[in-house]
Amino acid sequence: MKKIIIDTEIYSNYFLFAAKCVETGKVVHLELYEGYPLDLAVLSNIMRKNTTISFNGNNFDLPIIVAALSGWDNAGLKRLCDSIIGSNRSAYRTYQDNNLPFPKWDHIDLIEVAPGMSSLKIYGGRLNSKKLQDLPIEPSALIAPEQREELRKYCENDLQTTQELYQALLPQITLRESMTEQYGMDLRSKSDAQIAETVISSELQKITGKRPSRPVVADDAKFYYQDPEIVSFKSEQLNNILARVIKEPFKLGINGALVLPDWLKKEDIKINGRKYQMGIGGLHSCEKSQYIPYKEGWFISDFDCLSFYPSIILQQKISPKNMGKPFLKTYKNIVQRRVDAKKSGDKVTADSLKVTIVSSFGKFGSKYSSLYAPELLLQTTITGQLALLMLIEAMEEKGIAVMSANTDGIVCHAPNEMLDVAHEVGFDWMLSTGYILEQTDYTCMANRDVNNYLAVKTDGKIKGKGIFTSTGLSKNPNCSIVQKAVAYCVARNVPVEQTIMECNDITQFVTVRKVTGGATWQGGYLGKAVRFYYSSTVDKDTCIHYAKNSNRVPMSGGAKPLMDLPDIFPSDVDYQVYVQMANDLLKEVGYNA
16 A cells, blocks of 8 residues: 555644655645535545554544544534643543544554654654744634645645654664564554563463463562572672672662662772762763773773673573563563574564564563563663673773773773683683673774763774764754764864864754743744754854743854755854864863874
8 A cells, every 4th residue: 555644733723634645745635624624535545545654643643533534523623632632541542532433544653663752843853854843823723714825834844754754764664564464463653662562462472371461569569689699709899789789678769660779879889990880770880081092902892791681581580470481481482583583694583573672671660561570670680780790800800901881791901912811701701690792892982971982993983872873863963063073083083173174064063952832043933843053143142042931942052043954055154163062072082182
């Protein structure tokens, strides 16, 4: 079937349904207002005979369309619209409460597939959409005849942004289509975590004959960490931490999340003078402004634990209490099938199972999930951290400096003659724990902190984390040219001025921000998602402001809005602002040219 992007706009005296064919680009508008009836036959055919695609359509647009096809008038559609927006009820409840039939259309909703939970406008900003535009007419307004065209154009822009998002998500959609066929259930509109829960529940049902229900865990429940029997330390501090963690009753906090005890949160773990911090999420080192340059005769190696958390889960044999041993059988089967698929070159199966394995972990900490298992989460994350501390201690004891550590790996730095020693330490650790280490070598590394760093691999490729990751659907653009300039300076000794001045792509210079309640600039309304760049023609004291209270939007001094991307690179880009930002960032990562 054809892929059709759909969207709706609803006012008390006007309804607009717009559809755009992905293949041809043709756009159709169907309207309902006084004296102009909605073409129900065309609307029904579009929904029944095509694969429709929306952003938040399952919860919003589809119930509205069902009501429109049921003959509701403008006033009724507006009331339904307001009731959906004003509540957090499920789509099922919307249909049930309004006596609407549940549709059986072939539909893909992108809102859960896209990473995070951002607005369509923010995703547009991340995708460098040509135009960022908020709803141009207040939702409570009455639409005059001359305003209808304005709403059509606005809706067309939303269709275009939705299509761009769909195209950016095609790999994820394609994977979900293959999984839908494999498991016999529609997974196309589900997030990775939702897929994980659905797939594991389905696999469990095959073993037990019933789907697992959501467990009931008391708010005042206490959980105890079990001795993993694979960890041993030489230092008194680490042995004391292990003993105390085993005795500690771990409690639940807001939304059923495990809470780290105050004493452990404050524990200043030191190994050979370097500091580490434990947490519910994982271990991390505490370095800041650390630059490790290339040094002849020395190695910089990243030792990562392969499939760390899945390995711990299977080794520790901890399963959600509502699932018991069948969970471990199911989970082990999924992990093994992925290994087999990777070996045989079956990328589709390997990728689909990776989604299930990786994303299930988040559900172990969600009290709204049938996979909710605080005891499993506790055993997995604490075991992982203690195991890494054991590896760090062993490396440091042999004279190998551990420069950074985070969740599932460590970065070591030492003379080349110590590399065999590092391998011996790693091998002994793998024998003791049963986990597997993978090695990646770097020529240099620059850390602002443990979560924001760039490393240059031996083949010259640059690995970035945090602010140094490439802009994509998960991250708002924020002067990308600055991070690029710093990376090229560290990796290739290219002056930051050269990288910045030679760039003629304005999307590398923009910042995209969500502004709650909307933003204004020089008296004009911009929207809830704003895009701007620093201009040499704008005074540094001139800012973008919050519409609701006139407060300054952070980092917007001297900025000029760029809601519409130009075809020609602006002549007023203030290069010196970006150069200064790059130089400041170089200092933050400890780099001195």
